[in-house]
Amino acid sequence: MRELGSVDAFLWVLRACFEDRTTAEKAEAFLYTFKQGKLTVREYSIDFYSKLPKSVTGPTHMVTKFHQHVLALVFAVNEINKNPRILPNITLGYHIFDDYHDTRMTCRTTFDLLYKLHRYFPNYECDAHKNLTAVIGGFSSDTSFHISDILSLYKIPQLTYGSFGLEQRDAKHSPLFYHMVPNEAHQNMGIIRLLCHFQWTWVGLFAVDDDSGEHFLKVLEPLLSQHGICLALIQKIPNNYKWDYLDYATDLSLNINLPLRDSKVNTFIVYGVTMVFITLCTHIFLGDPNYGENASLRKVWIMTTQVDFALTGLHRVWDFEFFHGSILFSIHSNEPLGFQRFLQDIKPYQQQGNEFLKEFWEQAFDCLYPNPQEPVDVSETCTGDERLESLPGPLFEMHMSGHSYSIYNAVYAIVHAIHVLYSSRANHRVIDGGQIMKLQEFQPWQVHTFLQGITFNNSAGERLSLNDKREMEGGFDMMNLVTFKNKSFHRVKIGRVNSNAPEGQEFIIHEKMIVWQTIFNEVAPLSVCNDYCLPGYQKKKKEGDKFCCYHCIPCGEGKISSKKDMDDCIECPSDQYPTKDQDGCIPKTISFLSFQEPLGISLASVAVSLAFITTVVLVIFIKYKDTPIVKANNRDITYxxxxxxxLCFLSSLLFLGQPRKVTCFLRQSAFSIIFSVAVSCVLAKTFTVVVAFMATKPGSSMRKWVGRSLTNSVVLFCSFIQAGISVVWLGTSPPFPDFDTQTLNEKIIIECNEGSATMFYIVLGYMGFLSLISLIVAFLARKLPNSFNEAKFITFSMMIFCSVWISFVPTYLSTKGKSMVAVEIFSILVSSAGLLGCIFSPKCYIVLLKPELNSRQELMRREK
Incomplete structure (x- = not known):
């Protein structure tokens, strides 16, 4: 008889199994009487079973669909026992227990498995002791963890086949706990990606009311918020519901049915075990007996892996078409060869002593086996020849489900671990009394050593492995549920989710394969709190509501929203501008004063015309260079x-066309130097008039300044100063082509950035200074008696010149783009034309039209 290793640990297990504190305290007192000695199983068993409450009898109706889990185990064991290459000369046996969805029964059946000597083996019976190697189960998290609490004390490996989050339990709590399905985190990621794919942001959640449901909600809610999804409602559904509480049942039915009538919530997530699904269906029926005809109940149901589409015998007459089009997350399944034939060959009368199979048969086929003590209608009698394939899918499926496939793989994992263990011992010739150690002498914890990280092939030809977290590798399939009028259904694989898959393949969905409810017109429905904000609008939160409920307001000036439901409007790139509806950006056009546009053509024509007129005047003056009027006031300075x-007129052409590096570098500096030379010449002419008048006075010392030396000095000195300023400007911060994207909304202005604005205004200021000096000197000398005194013409020309450039500065600063360039060109042309017209038109008039006045005698006479 096996001994219990720790009394204190066992007391903790007993407290978990008993709800009645008094009973637990009595058990505790009983066990402490053996504290000085050793507690035997027989003594424990008698006391423990005598104190179990009589209410532990389990539910009346079983979930017949789960019987496939049992048959998958039997099929795997039979398959292995027939394979001589795996565990030769050893027959694999099994014990099957039901937890009845009850914590106390879970504890009881676990102890039954450990200590009650059942001797049932398939194929034959032998006089052998029970050799428990591993436990497969349970299906729900609560059952699995309660089993783990007991098995961990004996270091017995446990392989659970239910799909639930292991994070809710410390992984170090039981290092012998294995999960035969992928991590639930893959499923959570798949739910998020699925909701985002169809833009379902306002969804409901039905979750099991236990620790696993709390854990699921705790993990999922932050993920939903991060992806802009809100839960319209959260409704907890009990796993083991007590129907004798009528008021609670009524309230729960109301809480379930009311949200289903909300037209905005078209997507519901169902998380929990199959009993939650059955309870949900029951309350939908109780809330609305005409649910089959109620279009508002036709939603998109997203069911997690643990929820199997199953109904008990009580629900076989119900219509479940409102689940048509549901999206199911499913454990990957690859049906082994011969499984369906195995199911077809099952007959209850061939399984002598298997009362569980008879109970399944009665509830699945709604019949009864004859009881000699009770009269039964012949039409209700089970014949034993009923066929499993005739049962509707919600009662039993012929194809191996994902959870059955996990059980099947769990058997193979255990067997391969035992095989490796046995082979390693045989190879090392571990001898005990001259004989190789028998398999019966192995301990369960030794199997655990070989289960960790095991990789094996099952008979279905699939290679499977457990990772370092003791979880099955892989992800989940996404299935679409297609229902039919005859209460059958079909699952269509529409995608797969696996966070560990290569990049771009973590989430795969074939949307065109999905069949939706007919009310949705075969397209994905909307499930949002309010209508989407169209492009051109942005979301504004509604006070007091969740962030998924919002108003839509137009984007501010200069901003756009190109997608639906944008949180904030954005600005267009600098080279683009918003459309009229503010739902997109349009590339800006390039803007510069070109030669091809009317304004450019006009300015260029004027510049060329004035340059031509200047050339004509120069030719006239050269031709009549020996005439008195040309010789007057220094002929060289005139030239x-x-x-x-x-050159001034021609330099204005540098301002036309697309600004480039060379033209930007030259145009301002060239114009400033040339214009300074012109103004310096005007100033020299003015000085010539003044000096000539002063030199006519008797004894004047100004006679030595009369001549070319004075005028040349003035021109060179004033021009060199401007040239020096320009050289400093070009050497330190020269102008360069620039793109102005901010000034005009719809255009990009290509302009010459002046580099240093200070140097630019110094250049203009110096020209203004020379012009002002010329104006003052010419104004003072305008009435001096001299031969053909030019001072009064220079005065008028400089007044025009100064007026133009004084008005140029504010106009230049207030305009942008083409207008700014046009203003500068206009100022250059007008000021230059003013000098040309005012100074040279009178002389040309005399030279060409009044040649009789162009004589020395006439000039002398006019001087007198």
Missing amino acids: ILLFSLL
Whole structure:
């Protein structure tokens, strides 16, 4: 008889099994009487079973669909026992227990498995002791963890086949706990990706009311918030419901049915075990007996892996078409060869002593086996020849389900671990009394050593492995539920989710394969709190509501929203501008004063015309260079002035066309130097008039300044100063082509950035200074008696010049783009034309039209 290792640990297990504190305390007192000695199983068993409450009898109706789990285990064991290459000369046996969805029964059946000597083996019976190697189960998290609490004391490996989050339990609590399904985190990620794919942001959640439901909600809610999804409602559904509480049942039915009538919530997530699904269906029926005809109940149901589409015998007449189009997360299944034939060959009368199979048969086929003590209608009698394939899918499926496949793989994992263990011992020739150690002498914890990280092939030809977290590798399939009028259904694989898959393949969905409810017109429905904000609008939160409920307001000026439901409007890139509806961006056009547009053509024509006129005047003056009127006031300075004016007119052409590096570098500096030369010539002419008048006075010392030396010095000195300023400007911060994307909404202005604005205004200021000096000197000398005194013409020309450039500065600063360039060109042309017209038109008039006045005698006479 096996001995219990720790009395204190066993007391903790007993407290978990008993709800009655008095009973637990009596058990505790009983066990402490053996504290000085050793507690035997027989003594424990008698006391423990005598104190179990009589209410532990389990539910009246079983979930017949789960019988496939049992048959998958039997099929796997039979398959292995027939395979001589795996555990030769050893017959694999099994014990099957039901937890009845009850914590106390879970504890009881676990102890039954450990200590009651059943001797049932398939194929034959032998006089052998029970050799428990591993436990497969349970299906729910509560059952699995309660079993684990007991098995961990004996270091017996446990392979659970239910799909639930292991994070809710400390992984170190039981290092012998294995999960034969992928991590639930893959499923959570798949739910998020699925909701985001169809843009379902307002969804409901029905979750089992236990620790696993709390854990699921705790994990899922932050993920939903991160992806902009809200839970419209959260409704907890009990796992083991007590129907004798009528008021609670009524309230729960109301809480379930009311949200289903909300037209905004078209998507519901169902999390929990199959009993939760059955309870949900029951309350939908109780809340609305005409649920089959109620279009508002036709939603998109997203069911997690643990929820199997199953009904008990009580629900076989109900209509479940409102689940048509549901999306199910399912454990991957690859049906082994011969499984369906195995199911077809099952007959209850061939399984002598298997009362559980008879109970399944009665409830699945709604019949009764004859009881000699009770009269039974012949039409209700089970013949034993009923066929499992005739049962509707919600009662029993012929194809191996994902959970059955996990049980099947769990058997193979255990067997392969035992095989490796046995082979390693045989190879090392571990001898005990001259004989190789028998398999019966192995301990369960030794199997655990070989289960960790095991990789094996099952008979279905699939290679499977457990990772370092003791979880099955892989992800989950996504299935679409298609229902039919005859209460059958079909699952269609529409995708797969696996966080560990290569990039881009973590979530795969084939949307065109999905069949939706007919009320949705075969397209994915909307499930949002309010209508989407169209492009051109942004979301504004409604006070007091969740963030998924919002108002839609237009984007602010200069901003756009190109997608639906944008939280904030954004600005267009600098080279684009918003459309009229503010739902997109349009590339800006390039803007510069070109030669092809009317304004450019006009300015260029004027510049060329004035340059031509200047050239004509220069030719006239050269041709009549020996005439008195040309010789007056320094002929060489006149030529320089005309040539500089010619260059001024031509320099304005540098401002037309697309600004480039060379033109930007040259145009301001060239214009400033040329214009300074022109103004310096005007100033020199003015000084010539003044000096000439002063030199006519008797004994004047100004006679030595009369001549070319003074005028040349003035021109060179004033021009060199401007040239020096320009050289410093170009050497430190020269102008360069620039793109102005901010000034105009719809255009990009290509302009010459002046580099240093300070140097630019110094250049303009110096030209203004020379112009002001010329104006003052010419104004003072305008009435001096001299031969053909030019001072009064220079005064008028400089007044025009100064007026133009004084008005230029504010106009230049207030305009942008083409207008700014046009203003500068206009100022250059007008000021240059003013000098040309005011100074040279009177002389040209005399030279060409009044040649009789162009004589020395006439000039002398006019001087007198």
